Amino acid sequence: MADLEAVQEKIRALKAAQTETDEELKWLKRAILDKAFRGEL
Secondary structure, three states: OHHHHHHHHHHHHHHHHHHHHHHHHHHHHHHHHHHHHOOOO
8 A cells, every 4th residue: 555655646746846837838838939020038
């Protein structure tokens, strides 16, 4: 039972990390497009 809980906790941590990474990628995409449209790339 403890093993299952440990695996579930790791899954929750991975999902949280994935959500954070997704948000950072969205921000990065917006920043790159903004610079591209301003001719700064």
